[in-house]
Amino acid sequence: MDVRVVLTYTTPKGTETVFWSDEMPAAKALLLAEDLEKTGRAKQLRFIDKYDSNWTMKELKKQMEVIQTEPHEVTVYFDGGFDRETKRSGLGCVIYYEQNGKSWRLRKNALVEELETNNEAEYAALHLAIQELLLLEVHHQAVTFSGDSQVVINQLKGEWPCYEQVLNQWADRIEDELDQAGIDPEYVAISRKHNQEADRLASQALKGVDVTSTREV
Structure with a gap:
């Protein structure tokens, strides 16, 4: 399962922009998103697949657990x-x-x-x-x-x-x-x-x- 990471990034002085990553395996996207979240500057983290379905971090982790039980x-x-x-x-x-x-x-x-x-x-x-x-x-x-x-x-x-x-x-x-x-x-x-x-x-x-x-x- 491949997804893109979408997030709003805010600089220390308050400048904001939205970043979209390339598609990558969901497991890798979760690792990167967790690391970005630790900075305290990444907000509104979302994950979007090729079908335009989107998840929060918690929802994607649950989805990954479900996928493991399916082919x-x-x-x-x-x-x-x-x-x-x-x-x-x-x-x-x-x-x-x-x-x-x-x-x-x-x-x-x-x-x-x-x-x-x-x-x-x-x-x-x-x-x-x-x-x-x-x-x-x-x-x-x-x-x-x-x-x-x-x-x-x-x-x-x-x-x-x-x-x-x-x-x-x-x-x-x-x-x-x-x-x-x-x-x-x-x-x-x-x-x-x-x-x-x-x-x-x-x-x-x-x-x-x-x-x-x-x-x-």
């Missing part, structure tokens, strides 16, 4: 594969997150038959990952989505146009669900070598092997 620091890997002979698609996703002071890994795959192309399977795999995030009740935070599909990553980043109606429908569905959950997505293109976990899950789904697991890592 946070979330990173998602996704991959989809389409078998032209059987017309079936294997979807795989891996979700890493922190909760209650521990690190967790969730793995999920699925076999679907209603898709028509590999690009659609890639979108469906990302959508599967988002469904798992919603089940985890991930909300109002930044999430990194990593995949080896240049089409999906670059279309969702707005860097490539999307001319296929079916892919546009997938993109709209994904963006709507992320917006509703208050998830701020960061899309990262990675090589297949660095996406082996999700790729393996997609391949296992095509072979009829179901995987659903969550474990501490």
Whole structure:
């Protein structure tokens, strides 16, 4: 969770001005704010996030305690594969997150038959990952989505146009669900070598092997 520190600063002679910091992790912002408060010259300390929600120091500390009990620091890997002979698609996703002071890994795959192309399977795999995030009740935070599909990553980043109606429908569905959950997505293109976990899950789904697991890592 990143926030900006906003405060009114008063000089010994009474001159006042308002300072806004750059965005920084909330824990760092609290440390700086506490140090500034000790000077006795920093007044009306507030913390504001990218959604324009704001807190006092006491409220932010309480919010940080709540965050620790919820999934946070979330990173998602996704991959989809389409078998032209059987017309079936294997979807795989891996979700890493922190909760209650521990690190967790969730793995999920699925076999679907209603898709028509590999690009659609890639979108469906990302959508599967988002469904798992919603089940985890991930909300109002930044999430990194990593995949080896240049089409999906670059279309969702707005860097490539999307001319296929079916892919546009997938993109709209994904963006709507992320917006509703208050998830701020960061899309990262990675090589297949660095996406082996999700790729393996997609391949296992095509072979009829179901995987659903969550474990501490």
